[in-house]
Amino acid sequence: MALIRSTAPADLPCLVAWESDEDTAGWLGETGHAWHARALADPDQDHVVTEHDGVLSGFAVLAGLRTPDRVIELRRLVVAPDLRGKGQGRALLEAVLAHAYDNHLAKEIWLDVKVHNQRAQKLYLSAGFVITQSDGTEPDLIVMLHHRTS
Secondary structure, eight states: OOEEEEOOGGGHHHHHHHHHSHHHHTTOSSOSHHHHHHHHHOTTEEEEEEEETTEEEEEEEEEOTTOTTOEEEEEEEEEOGGGTTTTHHHHHHHHHHHHHHHHSOOSEEEEEEETTOHHHHHHHHHTTOEEEEOOTTSTTEEEEEEEOOO
């Protein structure tokens, strides 16, 4: 399992650069240092990074930590571009799911993913997410939900 820790402000230049990668930028909405700074400052969000062999390998942002129903959103999940296709996306996702369930007592975790992002959908489905919504409200997004199985 990947080592997960809270994101530090010093990590942000690296994370912003990953989001700017051409294989990543098209899947995201707002990006940039200001977006991350707001997430770090928001007590309703948890911004975490993973490390592999002492080097940053990915990051994720969880939101809705204060919701009474404990249904938490996986708002962003990004793997370092040079580590893609090497199992780091799965390691990051597994670490973030465990973190949300264990540290934030999540009952469920949801996310939305672009309809055409087949690689991400395949990862999420293989990790136990199920498609719960694909209606006309956001025609380019699919909503997925995860329940802890163990």
